[in-house]
Amino acid sequence: MTNSEISDILALFAKLMDIHGENSFKIKTYSNASFQIDRLPQQLIDLPKEHIASIRGIGDSVAKNVHELIETGKLTQLEDLIVKTPEGILELMKIKGIGPKKIATIWHELGIESPGELLYACNENRLIHYKGFGEKTQLSIKEALEFYFSNQQRYLYAQLEPIAHLIEQRLQRLFSHCRVQITGDFVRQCDIINELSFVISTNDEEIIETLAHEVEFKFDINDNGVLKFLFNNSIHIELHACDEYTFTETVFFTTNSPAFNDAFQEYFPEVEFEGNESEEDLFAQAGIEIIEPCLRESAEIIELAKDNTIPALIQTKDIKGIIHNHSTWSDGAYSIEEMAKACIQKGYEYLVMSDHSVTSFYANGLSVERILLQHEEIDRLNEQLKPFKIFKSIECDILGEGQLDYNDNVLSTFDLVITSIHQNLKMTQEKAMTRLLRAVEHPSTRILGHPTGRLLLSRKEYPVDFEQLIEACAKHDVVIEINANPRRLDLDWRWIQSAMKKNVMLSINPDAHSIVGIDDVRYGVLSAQKGMLTKDKNLSSMSLNEFEEFLKKKK
Secondary structure, eight states, X not given: XXXXXXXXXXHXXXXXXXXXXXXHHHHHHHHHHHHHHHHOSSOGGGSOGGGGGGSTTTHHHHHHHHHHHHHHSOOHHHHHXXXXXXXXXXXXXXXTTOOHXXXXXXXXXXXXXXXXXXXXXXXXXXXXXXXXXXXXXXXXXXXXXXXXXXXXSOEEHHHHHHXXXXXXXXXXXXXXXXXXXXXXXXXXXXXXXXXXXXXXXXXXXXXXXXXXXXTXXXXXXXXXXXXXXXXXXXEEEEEEEOOGGGHHHHHHXXXXXXXXXXXXXXXXXXXXXXXXXXXXXXHHHHTSOOOOGGGTTSTHHHHHHHTTOOOOOOOGGGOOEEEEEOOTTTTOSSOHHHHHHHHHXXXXXXXXXXXXXXXXXXXXXXXXXXXXXXXXXXXXXHHHHXXXXXXXXXXXXXXXXXXXXXXXXXXXXXXXXXXXXXXXXXXXXXXXXXXXXXXXXXXXXXXXXXXXXXXXXXXXXXXXXXXXXXXXXXXXXOEXXXXXXXXXXXXXXXXXXHHHHTXXXXXXXXXXXXXXXXXXXXXXXXXXXXXXXXXXXXXXXXXXXXXXXXXXXXX
């Protein structure tokens, strides 16, 4: 083992001890030893064992660990610390600009255990409330995290959307004499995208030759006729070559999931794929209504299309009010007035202001006294902004046993209560269901917020018995949120039909912490379309009058 390797291991040991809050003298000792060993002219492995402790900056205790490293290639004390450290914290240590002390605060005080959770917290302005952090520090951490994620080669739909269209336009310019169309997971509006797929009406040789002169496109492999490139060293691209005669067929089959393709061919073996002008021609040949790309995941949708019973999917224009938002009263970036005026400008009829509750101290949650002051402000603004209306709401924490963190008298002062789990997310299904069901049963709960607590690509959901949860929401007349933040998209679209069949209302809400965040409702709509949500089953599609009538009907 080289001095450099020993130095790196001791440096990691010192950082982990710092994160775990161990003795500062010991931390400094190992940090200094790492520095000194990296500068030594001779390799420690070549020195007599008894000489190592006498080297400046090492000493007896460090020397014992150096001996262990040389003899076994590992450090038992370090391995013990690694076992005690969440994988996401170890990942955070790889990101430049986030030192051990900041990671310790992030982990122990904010309860954050992964880079994705930290980026989400930065977007919610949560770091600025803690010692050692401020707006500039939060911004630098956010930029470091975004750079880190740009090199992970798996993306949220929202991250890839602007890039996907730019690449499509670029390919259309480069192959101006050809037909070019984006296909694949992106067109099906999948929450997570592994690669972008395009069809080009030309041959493999022309594609490779043309893109050889474009520095952003790095050729990887020809995988059974699929040309794979890496765009800007980060985004995987698949290019499908075809001739003009098979263009529609290639677009069709590369857009759909394999399960849908198999089912379509089994149901309609007589369909002639070659020579069609459009996908509409294929569906016309099959004698069924057009199936939108976002629905082409499984065979079940074909049965609905045969019966002409695919419902009209919800559209972004169907959203009439912005439910679940945060202001500077908790961890939002804008005042209530600024958020309201932004909604008016965007054409919405109402705003539901749902700042964090008192237990969310990390998000500047509202005390009872501050709730009263906020309600006074909302009353004043409602007088100024008529006919637009701001509703008094709260995102109330579901605590460890399912209780809410205000008493019934306080909860009764709100027009609408959203209940969500934010803390102690590592739970068994039994524990998670106990908390969720008790909250759903509470007479004040009107909406269950982000019901699984997931952060896509960052944090797994806690285990939920969805059938039982949906049944409880139906029984107690509780709306289930489809949190439209592109890192959440929670409730997952796969459970929307189950909720609708039980007559449970859903609500596409942006969970906006800024004016820009209001527009996230669109990503909630795209995800909800995959679950065939209709506007009549979406709470935020209600007009102002309809929404007021909904609120009058108490649970």
